Amino acid sequence: MSVAKPRLVVLGTGFAGYSMLLRLPRDLYDVTLISPRNYFLFLPLLPSAVTGTVELRSIVEPVRRRLGHLRFLEAAAQSVDWERRVVRATGAVDGSAFETPFDLLVIAVGSRPHDYGIPGVSTYALRAASIEDAREIRSRILSQFARADLPGLADDEIQRLLTFAVVGGGPTGVEVAAEIHDLLREELKRAFPVLAPRARIVLLEGGARVLSQYRQALAGYAERHFRREGIEVRTQTTVAAIGPREITLKDGGTLLYGMAVWATGNAPTGFVSCLEGLPIEKGRIGVDDRLRVRGREDVFALGDCAAFGDPPLPATAQVAQTQGKYLAKQLRDRARGRAAKPFRFRPVGMLAYVGGGRALADLPHSQWSGRGAWIFWRSVYLTKLVSLPNKAKVLFDWIKAALFGRDLSRF
Numbered sequence: 001m002s003v004a005k006p007r008l009v010v011l012g013t014g015f016a017g018y019s020m021l022l023r024l025p026r027d028l029y030d031v032t033l034i035s036p037r038n039y040f041l042f043l044p045l046l047p048s049a050v051t052g053t054v055e056l057r058s059i060v061e062p063v064r065r066r067l068g069h070l071r072f073l074e075a076a077a078q079s080v081d082w083e084r085r086v087v088r089a090t091g092a093v094d095g096s097a098f099e100t101p102f103d104l105l106v107i108a109v110g111s112r113p114h115d116y117g118i119p120g121v122s123t124y125a126l127r128a129a130s131i132e133d134a135r136e137i138r139s140r141i142l143s144q145f146a147r148a149d150l151p152g153l154a155d156d157e158i159q160r161l162l163t164f165a166v167v168g169g170g171p172t173g174v175e176v177a178a179e180i181h182d183l184l185r186e187e188l189k190r191a192f193p194v195l196a197p198r199a200r201i202v203l204l205e206g207g208a209r210v211l212s213q214y215r216q217a218l219a220g221y222a223e224r225h226f227r228r229e230g231i232e233v234r235t236q237t238t239v240a241a242i243g244p245r246e247i248t249l250k251d252g253g254t255l256l257y258g259m260a261v262w263a264t265g266n267a268p269t270g271f272v273s274c275l276e277g278l279p280i281e282k283g284r285i286g287v288d289d290r291l292r293v294r295g296r297e298d299v300f301a302l303g304d305c306a307a308f309g310d311p312p313l314p315a316t317a318q319v320a321q322t323q324g325k326y327l328a329k330q331l332r333d334r335a336r337g338r339a340a341k342p343f344r345f346r347p348v349g350m351l352a353y354v355g356g357g358r359a360l361a362d363l364p365h366s367q368w369s370g371r372g373a374w375i376f377w378r379s380v381y382l383t384k385l386v387s388l389p390n391k392a393k394v395l396f397d398w399i400k401a402a403l404f405g406r407d408l409s410r411f
């Protein structure tokens, strides 16, 4: 007589959930994976996809390709009934509601951009956190040029249309500004020789410097490089509101803009905000040293939605992926009756692209900037991409962009 395997329900196909499932042996659990996205998205290359340096399809991996052996439900979890031990969810395509029972639950639903309640952010600013966002930004940049190119526009209206504001001087904001600048310098200058020199990129940062998590010298390099390239960096500049044409700053100043990208802060997803009976700390689920949700033996949380340690580890792909690998091992040991060791995280460093074929590498025992760091940045991302087809596609995209330029069709 065969013994029923424990029912393991995993929520999320991001860095944490996907890397965990890729390493979990197939025969130990009866696994159900629930996520509204039927693909894994390699977010660190999203800023490059915004401008078409790499194509969107090169940085996604369909979940069913490598995880076809388990039950995958394309749906969003809505709530958990802890008494009955079921996840309530709704289908991603038609919204139909259903329940899935579990013995063990893994919550890896990530986070979403935080608007800090600032008026107008969700209405007027674009985000850089999903495939849809990347497609929208790319199309919007091209639309701004198409609009500014029409006859009869006043000079100051052209200037407004071609002002690209990026809010947030963290790695995402810096990389988005750098990629937009590359697009301007390398492609739009040829397509719009009169308009492109008038375009402005303005990076707004509330703190004293950009890239506050990086060493001071590297952040200084990024700021100097941006200024040299004509990207305006405004530090200690906090946004108070965003209107359809104007950003209002806390100091009372204003910035007329054509496109604004909001790239700052993480907020809990709707699902995490609605969870009852769990220890939620600053929007993240508190976990113990084995990634178990505090007070619950059979529920785990990892990645951006989990708060591990004091202060909590940062919300990065590196942390999420390491936690995913750790949990796969822990669940394997658990199924075989072995005790789990505590989770440990050793950072391997941070990278950021700053445009013009230059990058920063902030490593535990060294720091690096410029062209060499850019080659390192590209090699690291190429090796980190999860599948061989994605590695090949990204490499091909880079070669294609270098030889033939990026595609400027707007659709």
Ligand SMILES: Cc1cc2nc3c(=O)[nH]c(=O)nc-3n(C[C@H](O)[C@H](O)[C@H](O)COP(=O)(O)OP(=O)(O)OC[C@H]3O[C@@H](n4cnc5c(N)ncnc54)[C@H](O)[C@@H]3O)c2cc1C
Binding pocket: 011, 012, 013, 014, 015, 016, 017, 034, 035, 036, 037, 043, 044, 045, 046, 047, 075, 076, 077, 078, 108, 109, 110, 111, 128, 129, 171, 172, 269, 271, 302, 303, 304, 305, 315, 316, 317, 318, 319, 320, 351
């Ligand atoms: C533009 C950008 C660039 C970045 N660059 C870097 C970088 O260079 N280096 C780095 O270390 N980090 C980087 N990060 C941060 C990194 O991507 C995140 O920390 C990482 O993705 C977190 O992994 P995760 O699995 O927790 O969440 P995610 O990867 O966001 O995955 C969350 C998953 O949960 C699913 N989900 C959401 N809601 C539900 C629900 N209700 N039910 C079921 N599933 C749900 C989503 O569809 C998704 O599949 C970047 C982030 C962004 C946005």
